[in-house]
Amino acid sequence: MSHLIRKSVQAMSGYVPGEQPKDAGIVKLNTNENPYLPSPDVQDILSMIDIAVLSRYPDPVCMELRKVIAELHGCAVENVFVGNGSDEVLALCIRSFVERDGSVGYFDPSYSLYPVLADIEDVEKRPVSLDAAYGWQMPADYSASLFFLTNPNAPTSLRYAKADVEPFVDGFDGVVLIDEAYADFADENCMDLALGKNNVLVGRTLSKSYSLAGIRLGYCVGNAELIGAMFKIKDSYNVNYLTQEIARVAVLDQDTMKANVSAIVETREMVAEKLMELGLSVLKSQTNFLWVKPLGIKAKTLFEELRKKKIIVRYFGNDERTKDYLRVTVGTAPEMFKFLDAVEAIVNGGA
Ligand code: PMP
Numbered sequence: 001m002s003h004l005i006r007k008s009v010q011a012m013s014g015y016v017p018g019e020q021p022k023d024a025g026i027v028k029l030n031t032n033e034n035p036y037l038p039s040p041d042v043q044d045i046l047s048m049i050d051i052a053v054l055s056r057y058p059d060p061v062c063m064e065l066r067k068v069i070a071e072l073h074g075c076a077v078e079n080v081f082v083g084n085g086s087d088e089v090l091a092l093c094i095r096s097f098v099e100r101d102g103s104v105g106y107f108d109p110s111y112s113l114y115p116v117l118a119d120i121e122d123v124e125k126r127p128v129s130l131d132a133a134y135g136w137q138m139p140a141d142y143s144a145s146l147f148f149l150t151n152p153n154a155p156t157s158l159r160y161a162k163a164d165v166e167p168f169v170d171g172f173d174g175v176v177l178i179d180e181a182y183a184d185f186a187d188e189n190c191m192d193l194a195l196g197k198n199n200v201l202v203g204r205t206l207s208k209s210y211s212l213a214g215i216r217l218g219y220c221v222g223n224a225e226l227i228g229a230m231f232k233i234k235d236s237y238n239v240n241y242l243t244q245e246i247a248r249v250a251v252l253d254q255d256t257m258k259a260n261v262s263a264i265v266e267t268r269e270m271v272a273e274k275l276m277e278l279g280l281s282v283l284k285s286q287t288n289f290l291w292v293k294p295l296g297i298k299a300k301t302l303f304e305e306l307r308k309k310k311i312i313v314r315y316f317g318n319d320e321r322t323k324d325y326l327r328v329t330v331g332t333a334p335e336m337f338k339f340l341d342a343v344e345a346i347v348n349g350g351a
Pocket of ligand 1: 150206
């Protein structure tokens with residue numbers, strides 16, 4: 001059989017998404033979803049949709065949704081691309097901007113989908129190792145056709161200053177996609193770089209701050225020529241009708257998104273402080289998750305013990321750079337108190 005499958009596909013490992021357990025009673029803190037409801041306008045639009053429209057193809061260029069996103073960021077619709085989750089946007093960046101003999105760069109550790117997307121296109125990977133404190137220094141003479149700069153970074157939760165990102169993109173020959181999946185939880189973002197520089201795109205998603213991981217909507221903003229290239233190669237109807245409509249009303253309702261983000265940020269700070277009181281080390285998060293290093297107990301053991309208590313967090317155990325940490329999504333305050341009680345019982349030996 002294997003002769004029927006591309007060699008590069010045989011050789012690659014696929015992306016492993018976090019698990020989505022169905023049993024009730026689980027505290028699910030493993031995939032950086034938002035625990036709060038999306039905008040109530042989403043419920044309204046769903047009840048207003050006439051099912052007759054579903055027999056027609058959706059708008060291939062998502063004009064009404066892109067108008068709303070363009071208005072939000074103060075740019076033209078020609079500067080906005082929307083995709084089936086930002087994962088699709090990232091994949092289309094490689095297909096639009098990287099030649100067969102080109103290369104894709106990203107930080108290590110960072111979002112583990114990037115190397116998988118490069119493998120799918122069978123292009124060279126040029127990861128840049130972060131230092132011990134997950135800080136960022138580009139190697140001398142570094143180049144790549146496309147660089148995925150995750151800011152704030154995942155899974156480390158740290159934000160890089162725009163003052164450092166700007167000189168990097170200015171000196172970089174290829175395209176830089178600043179992946180701002182978590183930017184709504186941060187105190188700074190780089191959106192204005194996308195609108196001011198020819199080689200910069202900023203990617204966003206409705207999966208985190210807008211509580212809409214289930215509809216799959218991501219977008220990027222940037223130079224109209226780059227955006228036009230992505231439109232040329234995308235599937236004709238890459239964003240379905242329901243998603244276009246739900247996303248449109250959700251983006252219009254900035255108040256609900258901001259209120260949910262504030263609640264998460266407040267809970268995040270409370271949980272970080274309590275974990276540090278319990279003797280764990282916690283990085284200064286600018287996201288909706290915490291990057292936590294337990295001391296006196298192995299990360300893997302803590303992960304397994306939490307699981308026994310029906311609390312699921314994310315453990316990236318097969319990498320030296322991440323194996324001593326757990327990534328904990330910030331849930332509701334009651335969920336996080338359950339999590340904190342469980343951590344306390346486990347680290348105090350009462351597991
Ligand atoms: N970028 C980063 C850094 C992420 O962590 C994620 C979520 N896994 C994504 C992109 C993908 O988001 P989406 O749900 O829009 O595909």
